[in-house]
Amino acid sequence: MPEPETAPGTLRPGGRTARVRAAVLRAAEDALIECGFDGIDLAEVARRAEVGKTTVYRRWGSPRVLVADLLDDMAEQSVARAETGSLDGDLRANARLVVRTLTDERQGALFKAVIAAATGDERTAEALHRFYATRIAEWAPCVTEAVERGEVPEGTDAAEVVRAVSAPLYYRFLASGDPLDEAVADRAAHAACCAARAGAYVEPRSSLAE
Amino acid sequence: MPEPETAPGTLRPGGRTARVRAAVLRAAEDALIECGFDGIDLAEVARRAEVGKTTVYRRWGSPRVLVADLLDDMAEQSVARAETGSLDGDLRANARLVVRTLTDERQGALFKAVIAAATGDERTAEALHRFYATRIAEWAPCVTEAVERGEVPEGTDAAEVVRAVSAPLYYRFLASGDPLDEAVADRAAHAACCAARAGAYVEPRSSLAE
Numbered sequence: 001m002p003e004p005e006t007a008p009g010t011l012r013p014g015g016r017t018a019r020v021r022a023a024v025l026r027a028a029e030d031a032l033i034e035c036g037f038d039g040i041d042l043a044e045v046a047r048r049a050e051v052g053k054t055t056v057y058r059r060w061g062s063p064r065v066l067v068a069d070l071l072d073d074m075a076e077q078s079v080a081r082a083e084t085g086s087l088d089g090d091l092r093a094n095a096r097l098v099v100r101t102l103t104d105e106r107q108g109a110l111f112k113a114v115i116a117a118a119t120g121d122e123r124t125a126e127a128l129h130r131f132y133a134t135r136i137a138e139w140a141p142c143v144t145e146a147v148e149r150g151e152v153p154e155g156t157d158a159a160e161v162v163r164a165v166s167a168p169l170y171y172r173f174l175a176s177g178d179p180l181d182e183a184v185a186d187r188a189a190h191a192a193c194c195a196a197r198a199g200a201y202v203e204p205r206s207s208l209a210e
Numbered sequence: 211m212p213e214p215e216t217a218p219g220t221l222r223p224g225g226r227t228a229r230v231r232a233a234v235l236r237a238a239e240d241a242l243i244e245c246g247f248d249g250i251d252l253a254e255v256a257r258r259a260e261v262g263k264t265t266v267y268r269r270w271g272s273p274r275v276l277v278a279d280l281l282d283d284m285a286e287q288s289v290a291r292a293e294t295g296s297l298d299g300d301l302r303a304n305a306r307l308v309v310r311t312l313t314d315e316r317q318g319a320l321f322k323a324v325i326a327a328a329t330g331d332e333r334t335a336e337a338l339h340r341f342y343a344t345r346i347a348e349w350a351p352c353v354t355e356a357v358e359r360g361e362v363p364e365g366t367d368a369a370e371v372v373r374a375v376s377a378p379l380y381y382r383f384l385a386s387g388d389p390l391d392e393a394v395a396d397r398a399a400h401a402a403c404c405a406a407r408a409g410a411y412v413e414p415r416s417s418l419a420e
Contacts, residue, residue: 036330038248113331115384119322120246129387136386164378164388164401170385171377174325177339178373185318191374191405198404202395 020196023049024056025070034111037067037117037124042197067117075134081142087151088193090142095165095185101154102173103180115174143196150194160201216274234266235283238276243319247277247327247334276325276415278337282398285344291352298403300352301375305395308376310347313390325384346372354407362406370411 027048030039038064046056060066082093101107118125136159143158152161168188173180195201237258250273256266270276291329292303302346311317328335346369353368362371378398405411 067393194408
């Protein structure tokens with residue numbers, strides 16, 4: 001499902017630098033999943049990635065830079081949005097994708113590790129925010145097209161509708177610990193759709209707040 | 211705003227044991243806010259609380275037990291629900307309270323620290339889930355009373371409506387990093403209210419899913 005990896009502008013696509021980055025990021029991901037952020041050791045990452053220690057220290061320098069680069073890579077590889085033809089269908093596809101990701105053993109552990117790391121480090125937090133901004137921008141057209149189709153009111157804040165789909169899923173995942181399954185995903189999508197139809201996400205709110 | 215502290219059944223209310231617990235939990239809270247979970251040292255907590263080290267080691271034994279007890283204490287002190295007479299009003303009061311808590315410098319740092327700690331420790335996660343379960347149960351009557359008043363359909367899942375109010379606020383706080391303010395709180399409450407009125411939180415969903 002992920003789109004083909006796109007190496008950022010500073011790398012030669014498919015070249016040695018890109019291959020090194022891919023191997024190092026994969027090793028960093030493994031370390032995060034197994035040990036969390038505090039378990040990341042650059043020398044160990046280099047060993048696992050079969051890359052010279054000097055390369056890893058010179059290129060990334062610290063675990064937090066490495067994790068920020070991993071988050072940027074995750075954003076680049078984020079799954080393309082759905083185009084089912086209805087807002088309910090698109091949002092449901094989005095919610096189910098989020099649930100599949102968060103309940104996947106590896107991906108779930110990875111998200112917990114990076115979110116925990118972001119609570120204690122500003123640079124990691126910025127990379128995390130960029131990841132979500134990219135994801136929200138990818139899915140926002142589902143809402144703008146629903147506006148064009150007349151499914152939801154003019155002026156609906158597309159990003160906020162996309163956030164509203166993920167929010168109850170992350171709340172369960174990180175805070176309340178309530179179960180996460182397909183039914184929960186569908187309900188999150190349907191609730192966001194209902195609220196959007198009712199104009200709850202129209203900006204400026206003043207005219208529709210009550 | 212917090213209700214008066216209620217010592218749990220195993221303590222003599224207001225006695226020395228309760229005073230020791232309060233001092234130790236306050237010191238643990240300070241340590242979490244300043245250094246995060248990994249910065250908690252029982253000897254240092256005892257010193258700050260002006261309590262004997264032996265007492266702290268015997269009673270709590272480890273940082274994770276101490277943090278779990280802090281979360282149980284936070285649940286006991288959780289703010290009483292609003293009774294404004296309308297679902298929109300009650301949910302708005304709830305959302306504004308959550309935003310005030312998460313944007314408060316001390317409380318925000320405390321929540322980030324315990325949520326981060328819960329990602330890596332099952333016992334802390336269970337205490338965190340108890341905290342949210344207590345909070346959700348406290349606010350659920352706002353929804354059941356709205357059902358009785360006919361504001362939202364019979365069979366509305368009250369807990370899920372309460373979760374839906376907090377969810378977009380926590381999503382911004384922990385994941386996307388988008389701003390948290392009173393307008394965001396009001397919109398979260400209003401969206402949950404709209405979705406509830408539309409029947410999005412009625413169980414079983416099958417009859418109202420589409």
